Amino acid sequence: MRAMALHEVGQPLRLEERAIPQPGPGELLIRVRSCGVCRTDLHLLDGEVEAQLPRVLGHMIVGEVAGGDRAGQTPGAGARIGVPWLGWVDGTCEYCRSGRENLCPNARFTGRDIDGGFAQYTVADARFCLPIPASYTDEQAAPLMCAGLIGYRALRICGDARRVGFYGFGDAAHILVQLCRWQGREVYAFTRPGDEASQGFARELGAAWAGGSDEAPSEPLDAAIVFAPDGSLVPRALLAVAPGGVVVCAGIHMSEIPSFPYSSLWQERAVRSVANLTRADGGELLALAPRVPVRTSVTTYPLEQANEALADLRAGRLHGAAVLVP
Ligand SMILES: [Zn+2]
Numbered sequence: 001m002r003a004m005a006l007h008e009v010g011q012p013l014r015l016e017e018r019a020i021p022q023p024g025p026g027e028l029l030i031r032v033r034s035c036g037v038c039r040t041d042l043h044l045l046d047g048e049v050e051a052q053l054p055r056v057l058g059h060m061i062v063g064e065v066a067g068g069d070r071a072g073q074t075p076g077a078g079a080r081i082g083v084p085w086l087g088w089v090d091g092t093c094e095y096c097r098s099g100r101e102n103l104c105p106n107a108r109f110t111g112r113d114i115d116g117g118f119a120q121y122t123v124a125d126a127r128f129c130l131p132i133p134a135s136y137t138d139e140q141a142a143p144l145m146c147a148g149l150i151g152y153r154a155l156r157i158c159g160d161a162r163r164v165g166f167y168g169f170g171d172a173a174h175i176l177v178q179l180c181r182w183q184g185r186e187v188y189a190f191t192r193p194g195d196e197a198s199q200g201f202a203r204e205l206g207a208a209w210a211g212g213s214d215e216a217p218s219e220p221l222d223a224a225i226v227f228a229p230d231g232s233l234v235p236r237a238l239l240a241v242a243p244g245g246v247v248v249c250a251g252i253h254m255s256e257i258p259s260f261p262y263s264s265l266w267q268e269r270a271v272r273s274v275a276n277l278t279r280a281d282g283g284e285l286l287a288l289a290p291r292v293p294v295r296t297s298v299t300t301y302p303l304e305q306a307n308e309a310l311a312d313l314r315a316g317r318l319h320g321a322a323v324l325v326p
């Protein structure tokens with residue numbers, strides 16, 4: 001099979017011919033139909049998130065069961081399933097036993113600790129695979145598997161916030177804005193200053209306001225989610241939230257956060273991060289998305305053009321999500 005593997009930090013992914021992986025006990029062999037490209041893949045490429053190399057990246061996988069332990073059962077061979085970032089947990093630590101498997105210190109992640117979906121085939125633990133709603137095509141479903149899931153978890157931390165700001169309007173935000181509108185929330189979209197195309201995209205999807213990250217929103221926010229990996233956005237977002245508001249950092253890596261005066265945090269404002277996902281998050285979002293219904297905007301690339309997709313993501317040239325098709 002063909003795969004795009006990371007061999008060295010800072011170097012492009014390399015196209016290679018590999019043997020089809022063999023599923024172990026409890027694992028499924030999956031023929032990959034599509035795989036989303038995530039900012040985390042850029043962090044892996046840049047060495048900001050560490051992995052043992054070589055590694056096949058990709059953790060927004062949509063595929064069909066092609067063999068393995070549950071192939072003869074439900075979902076059986078041919079069934080369409082998704083493979084998210086959370087690939088395995090120990091199930092025994094205090095986090096796992098208290099519904100917080102996203103924080104399991106022994107967790108293994110798809111496309112970081114386990115070879116992922118930038119390939120024609122992959123293998124995944126059947127217990128961590130998620131059902132794909134029938135109303136989505138393979139390409140449209142892929143962004144739900146991380147952008148959607150992390151966004152959903154971040155939004156839940158915002159509680160019943162009515163006015164929600166997004167700093168960075170990429171794959172996660174374009175999904176979340178639709179969910180927010182459906183829930184009766186107002187979205188304020190902050191993009192790179194001067195990026196009018198992204199601001200227009202945000203308004204098209206229902207944002208109440210869109211502007212540059214150097215601007216103040218027209219109304220104080222109840223919560224803000226920082227998707228962009230830029231630490232200087234955190235003190236800015238704090239200035240934009242009302243007393244009692246929360247700023248949620250949704251990325252796995254961020255540049256250093258500059259110091260800020262205590263008055264920015266005063267009045268019970270909070271800064272926190274959101275990490276990974278639980279299988280319960282996955283089940284909830286995948287049940288909710290078709291009801292909204294969330295529509296994803298995707299740009300597809302052949303598997304061999306994974307490096308071009310990563311470059312477009314890095315440059316902010318995408319509206320929505322990049323998806324590889326093997
Ligand atoms: Zn991701």
Ligand SMILES: [Zn+2]
Nearest residue numbers: 091093096104
């Ligand atoms: Zn655990």
